Amino acid sequence: MPAGPLEPRGKSTVTAYIAKRLLAAVPVLFGLTIIVFLIMAMIPGDPAIAILGSYATPENVERLNRQLGLDQPLFQQYFIWVGNLLQGDLGRSYTLNRPVLDEVMERFSATLILAGTALILCSVFGLIAGVVSAVRQFSWVDKAVTFIVLIGISVPSFWLGLLLILVFAVNLQWFPASGMFAIYGGGDLPDLLHHLFLPAITLAVVATGVIARLTRTAMLEVLRQDYIRTARAKGLTERRVIYRHAFKAAMVTVIPVIGIQAGFVLGGAVYIETVFQWPGIGSMLVKAISTRDLLLVQGGVLVVAAAYVLFNLAADVAQTVLDPRLR
Amino acid sequence: MKRLLAAALTVASLALASPSLAQTPPNVLVVGQIAEPKSLDPHAVTAVNDFRILMNVYDGLVRYKDGTLEVEPALAESWDISDDGTVYTFKLREGVTFHDGSPFNAEAVRFNFDRMLDEEHPYYDTGPFPLSFFFSSIDTVTAVDDSIVEFKLKEPYAPFLSNLAYPTGLIVSPAAVEQHGTEFGRNPSGTGAYKFAEWEANAKVVVTGNADYWDGPPALEAVIYRPITDANTRIAEMLSGGLDIMVEVPPDSLQQFRTDDQFVVHEQAGPHVWFLILNAKEGPFANKAVRQAANYAVNKSALVENILQGTAEVAAGPTPPAFAWAYNEGLEPYPYDPDKARELLAEAGYDGEELTFYVTEGGSGMLDPIAMGTAIQADLEAVGMDVSIETYEWNTFLGKVNPGLEGKADMAEMAWMTNDPDTLPFLALRTEAWPDKGGFNSGYYSNPKVDELLEAARRSTDQDERARLYQEMQEIVQEDAPWVFVANWKQNAVTKASVENFKLQPSFFLMLQDVAKPQ
Numbered sequence: 038m039p040a041g042p043l044e045p046r047g048k049s050t051v052t053a054y055i056a057k058r059l060l061a062a063v064p065v066l067f068g069l070t071i072i073v074f075l076i077m078a079m080i081p082g083d084p085a086i087a088i089l090g091s092y093a094t095p096e097n098v099e100r101l102n103r104q105l106g107l108d109q110p111l112f113q114q115y116f117i118w119v120g121n122l123l124q125g126d127l128g129r130s131y132t133l134n135r136p137v138l139d140e141v142m143e144r145f146s147a148t149l150i151l152a153g154t155a156l157i158l159c160s161v162f163g164l165i166a167g168v169v170s171a172v173r174q175f176s177w178v179d180k181a182v183t184f185i186v187l188i189g190i191s192v193p194s195f196w197l198g199l200l201l202i203l204v205f206a207v208n209l210q211w212f213p214a215s216g217m218f219a220i221y222g223g224g225d226l227p228d229l230l231h232h233l234f235l236p237a238i239t240l241a242v243v244a245t246g247v248i249a250r251l252t253r254t255a256m257l258e259v260l261r262q263d264y265i266r267t268a269r270a271k272g273l274t275e276r277r278v279i280y281r282h283a284f285k286a287a288m289v290t291v292i293p294v295i296g297i298q299a300g301f302v303l304g305g306a307v308y309i310e311t312v313f314q315w316p317g318i319g320s321m322l323v324k325a326i327s328t329r330d331l332l333l334v335q336g337g338v339l340v341v342a343a344a345y346v347l348f349n350l351a352a353d354v355a356q357t358v359l360d361p362r363l364r
Numbered sequence: 365m366k367r368l369l370a371a372a373l374t375v376a377s378l379a380l381a382s383p384s385l386a387q388t389p390p391n392v393l394v395v396g397q398i399a400e401p402k403s404l405d406p407h408a409v410t411a412v413n414d415f416r417i418l419m420n421v422y423d424g425l426v427r428y429k430d431g432t433l434e435v436e437p438a439l440a441e442s443w444d445i446s447d448d449g450t451v452y453t454f455k456l457r458e459g460v461t462f463h464d465g466s467p468f469n470a471e472a473v474r475f476n477f478d479r480m481l482d483e484e485h486p487y488y489d490t491g492p493f494p495l496s497f498f499f500s501s502i503d504t505v506t507a508v509d510d511s512i513v514e515f516k517l518k519e520p521y522a523p524f525l526s527n528l529a530y531p532t533g534l535i536v537s538p539a540a541v542e543q544h545g546t547e548f549g550r551n552p553s554g555t556g557a558y559k560f561a562e563w564e565a566n567a568k569v570v571v572t573g574n575a576d577y578w579d580g581p582p583a584l585e586a587v588i589y590r591p592i593t594d595a596n597t598r599i600a601e602m603l604s605g606g607l608d609i610m611v612e613v614p615p616d617s618l619q620q621f622r623t624d625d626q627f628v629v630h631e632q633a634g635p636h637v638w639f640l641i642l643n644a645k646e647g648p649f650a651n652k653a654v655r656q657a658a659n660y661a662v663n664k665s666a667l668v669e670n671i672l673q674g675t676a677e678v679a680a681g682p683t684p685p686a687f688a689w690a691y692n693e694g695l696e697p698y699p700y701d702p703d704k705a706r707e708l709l710a711e712a713g714y715d716g717e718e719l720t721f722y723v724t725e726g727g728s729g730m731l732d733p734i735a736m737g738t739a740i741q742a743d744l745e746a747v748g749m750d751v752s753i754e755t756y757e758w759n760t761f762l763g764k765v766n767p768g769l770e771g772k773a774d775m776a777e778m779a780w781m782t783n784d785p786d787t788l789p790f791l792a793l794r795t796e797a798w799p800d801k802g803g804f805n806s807g808y809y810s811n812p813k814v815d816e817l818l819e820a821a822r823r824s825t826d827q828d829e830r831a832r833l834y835q836e837m838q839e840i841v842q843e844d845a846p847w848v849f850v851a852n853w854k855q856n857a858v859t860k861a862s863v864e865n866f867k868l869q870p871s872f873f874l875m876l877q878d879v880a881k882p883q
Contacts, residue, residue, distance in 0.1 A: 082759025086766075088410055088494050090728050091780055093766055094791075096802045097497055104492035134403040134549050135565075143565055199596055207603045214600040220568045220588055221389060314592045314601075316566030324399075324593070329759060 051357070055350065062346040066339060067119075073338050074115050077331045083107065084131045084329040105131055118335065127339075128332035132325070137336040141318065145340050147217055148310070148317035150229070152302045154237040159244035159302070160295055166245070167252020167291075172279060174257065182249065190246035194305055198239040198312040205235060215314035236313040240305055244298040251294050255287035262286075289360045296352025300345055387605050390883045391585040393863065393876065396598050396610035400566055400591040403549030406534035407480050407493045412728075412781070415531045416611070416874040417589055421463075421571055422534035422554030425454055425473070426525055428871045433635060433687055433783070435525045439468065439535060439555065449520030449825040456511040460578050462537035463560065464553040470507035475538040477505045477515075490546050495532040499524075520823040522830055523784040530783045531873075557582045557877040566591065583865075583880035602627075602858060608881060609866065611857045611874065615673035615732075621858045628861055631854045632868035635686045636729055637679050637788070638779040640740070640848035643769040645808035648719065648749075653712035655845040658775075659698035661705035661747040662740050668851055671735045676851040681842040682793065683785050683834060684852045686870040689827060690785035692835035695842060697849065705747040718750045722765060722776035727758035729779035731853060737777060740848075751775075768799035768806050776806065779853075781872060785834050790818050793841060809846030 085101040086093040102108045109117075121128060127137035170182045206214035212235050218224050219232075259265065260283050268278045307319030314320075318337050325333040388394045401414045406422055409415070425440040437443075440454035460468040478485045480496040501521040506514045517524065527533055540553035552560045557579065558571035569589040573582045590607065592598040595614050602610045602621075613621065613629075621627040642649040642658065649655050664678040677685075680695040723737035724730055734755065741751045754773070756764060765776045780788045790797065795810040797803025814837055821833040842849070857874075859866050864880040 080760070082757075082763045085494075086762050087759050090410060090762070091804070092410070092495065092497075093762060094802050094804065095767075095799075097494070101492055101494050132402055133400070134405075134408060140565065147566075199600075202597070202600045207600050210604055214604045214606060215592055215597045216567065216590070218567065220394065220590060220606075221392070311594050312597060314594065314597050320593070327757070327759070 051354065054357075055354065058350050058353075059346075062343070065346070066342055069342050070119075070335055070339060071115070073335055074111070074118075074331070077326075077329065077334060078111050080329075082329055084331065087328045087330075088131065118332070127336040130325075130330055130333040132328045132330045133333065137332050140321065140333065141336045141340050144316060144318040144321045144337070145344075147315060148303070148306050148319060149344075150217075151233065151236055151240065151310070151315055151317055152299070152306050154233055155240035155244070155302050155306075156295075156299055158237060158241035159248055159298065162241070163245045163248025164252050164291070166249035168256055168279070168284060170249065170253040171256030171260065183253075186246045186249045189242045190250075192242065194239055194243055195308040195312050197242060198236065198309055201235045201239055202312070217316055236309050236315055239313075240302060240309045243305065244302055247298060247301075248291065248295060252287065252291050255290040256283060258290075259283045259286045285359070289356065292356050292359065293352055296348055296355075299348045299352070303341065303344065303348075388608050388881075391583070391881060393584050393587045393879060393881050394606065394608045395587060395589045395874070395876075396601060396607040397589050397591045398595075398598070398612055399593055401569060401589075404552035404560065404563070404569070405490070405549035406531045406536065406554075407476075407496065408491060408549055409531070410494050412872055415872075417569055417571070418531050418534060418554075419556075419873045420558045420587065420876050421552060421556040421560055422531075422536065423556050424528050424530075424533040424535060425456075426529045426533075428526075428529050428869065428873075430875075431867070431869065433526070433870050434689060435529050438529075443525075445825050449522070449823060450517045452515040452517070452524065453508070454513050454515075456513060457578060458511050460555050461576070462539065462553050462555055463574065464537050464540050464543075466537055466539035466553075468535065468555055469510045470513040471510075472538050473513045473535060474505045474507045475541075476535050477502060479541065480532075487541050487545070490541060490548055493532075495530075498527045498530060498532045520825065522822050522824055523786040526784040529871075558587060561586070577877075579877065582877050584876070587876055608863055609857055609859045611855075613856050613858050615675045618673065618675065618856060618858075626861055628859050628863070628866075630857045630859065630866065630868045631675075632856075632870060633677060633684070633686050633852055633854045634781065634870050634872045635684045635783065636779065636781045636853040636855075636872075637682065637684050637849070638676070638729070638731060638736075638777075638851040638853065639679065639682070640850065641765070641769065641776045641778050641807040642846060642848065643774045643807050644810075644846055645770055647774045648712075648714050648717055649774055649807075651712045651714075652844060653708045654714055655848075656698070657705040657708035657712070657714075657747065658744060658749070658848050659845050660701045660708065661749070662743045662848055662850065663700045664697060664850055665700060667736055667739055671732055671739060672851065672853075675856060676731065676853045679849040679852045681838040681849055682789055682847065683838050686852070687785040687834075690831045690834040692838040694835075695838055698842075698845075702743075702747050709748060714749070716748060716750050718752055719744075719774040720772070721751050721753050722761065722769075722773045723753050723755045724761040724777055725755060725757050727761065727779075729781050729853065730758070730777065731779070731851070733777050736850070740850075765806050766799065766804060768808065770808065775848075778806075778847075783871065785830075786818070786822055789814075789834075789837060789841070790822065793846065794818055807846055809844065811840060811844055814840055814844075 085098040089097050130137050133140055166182050170179045173179050202214050205212045213232050217232050219228050265283055268282050306317055310317040310320040322337045397413055399413050401417055402409050406418045423438045426435040427438040429436040439457055441457050443452055443454045445452055479487045480493045501517045503516045503518045508514050537553035541548045544551040550563055557574055557577045559574050561572045562570040572586045573584055575581045598610050599617050601607050622629050642655050644650055668676050668678055678697045680697040683691055685691045724733045737753055741753055744751045782788050792804040793809055794815050797805040798808055799806055817833045817837040821830045824830050855868055855872050857868055862881055862883050865878045869875055
């Protein structure tokens, strides 16, 4: 997303820019809730049928719909929802019998921990691999890194997850197979890291590959520039040329991609959360859709969408800060 | 850069250095559940998954006798049924208290049923109570004195007792409902062998042994229920030692557990039947001979042995054998006989008309519906029936099948699990149960004799008399073939070898009162 022209320079412009972008996000989010509401209304089956299962006689369905407040017209249901939303109330989930807000916030923080860790891992390892590859272009290191990175990009992550569980949880028993904390004892940071290790790696693998490929290309591009030759000619050490000049310039291309990867990582979390039984928002949404739990879907989508908006904004701001030409 | 690498390595080694997987502690049983429970209010839930917790935290007035589907006393010590079958008087067990300390008495029983059934009740809004229609035959509940409670029914209704043994009939603490209101489902209190201790959303539900349990304290200190929705992950967790019991093991994995002596595989046939609804109103299946031909054409043993890998048995008729007292032992399943099927089709003048077959992608009790649907399609094609499959997601599927197949399809998959031999035939085989009359007879089967037998069985309070009526009904229905009778599912579970006294019940409830795990 292009950043608007910012002038004059300074902190206040950045703040104004962020405020403007956030304000622009509000209609987007509202539009989204309307779309979700309509889609959920259009797909066949309703929550009462999902709850009653085999016992969904027309009579029972009608009675339950009345009790759930689903017998009102659709637009009325929507406005009730929006009215409650403005008071910070996202309603009550039919299938979980608890406030949507509690469930969504708990689930979303779990997803943030998982996706955040994966994002850090893929940025760190992706950048290292990309830079090493570029600096030692065509060497065996480059070839080895490229080979591993290609495998990483190509492996389906849910399959990799199962494979890691099989090796490290079932056979070696180094890591737990599922969950976020030990079910007795535990609950502290080492326990969390222990549970986080396999899912975070699984989730990070594809994005690491993408970032590594891109960093390599960007670095090679920058290393061919005249000013790099000038820097070398000035007698700067190779280290300084690469990390001080080339790497910083290459980051301008790489950062928006990391922003996009943040989105992919959030999306990919859906599979990984299911495989590792991570209590995140992805697995919650999948279940909520299949049980037609409209309010839970609405709440979940709203939070995820807001997070996307924020990630994009953060990437744009970071890019602006790094690249003076964009100001 | 080096520093970054070092930091990353530190994080990794920190994780690696954490203690390796502990085995589950002694006297604590960890159960792998298939989903997060919805609520621990037994009147608010419908899923077997939730029942697995509830049956250990609450008691009903009656319960199923170990290993059967026959009722025996629980919170009620005894009962009388009036001759006309409309008044049930229960003598309650004395000296029982709820986990929250409040007394169990006749007033508490009345509170439970009024809360579910009376829209004016002050705590009716702690619902909804989706299965309260199990008790819609109740007219009034009266606390005659502290230990006598009387139910007046609107009309004779024989399944009443077994409905009381169902989770919807479990007795909750009125004091806890009054205290917690709509949050009662997360702060449950009953009289059962285990007391609720903790519910950490999406991670675990913990219940601890009730030392004062009226039926003797359980051997276990605690039971921890863990929701693990993905079957492969559940298996991995079982193999890596994180679970003591897992339920609903996929057929593919049972063999692996069978050959490993660290584990014990348990199986138990239950009140489940998997069948095909045939559209008896229009199209080829309006002809009885064509319906029978379909029953002969489908190779049920192959389905059960190959696709379900022995996790089910071939069904003979509409009533599962698990209802031992009501089951007609004389019934033999339709044999696999393609020649006979072709013969019947020729007699009926079937000329290869295309048949639409609704198949679901999944759903409660549906086993492996796509693979089964495809195999059935192939079997029917082998005798000359041209079947085209339409596949739908479960809720969409129910939305299509429940209103009736007329004008849409000729056949559909379906499965039911019930607690009384009355339920399924009464809701799905009577003329009065056609979809337009609010029932589940989506194939429009109608036989006045069957209607009469089912009505009579519902009015009778004599179990032998009911058994005779159900057995006669099964014979007629098998001959009329409104369904293709396919399979009765065997529920399975795997336990660690160190788990003692574990047993699956035909009710499909997970009863843990007697289970021990000393190490």
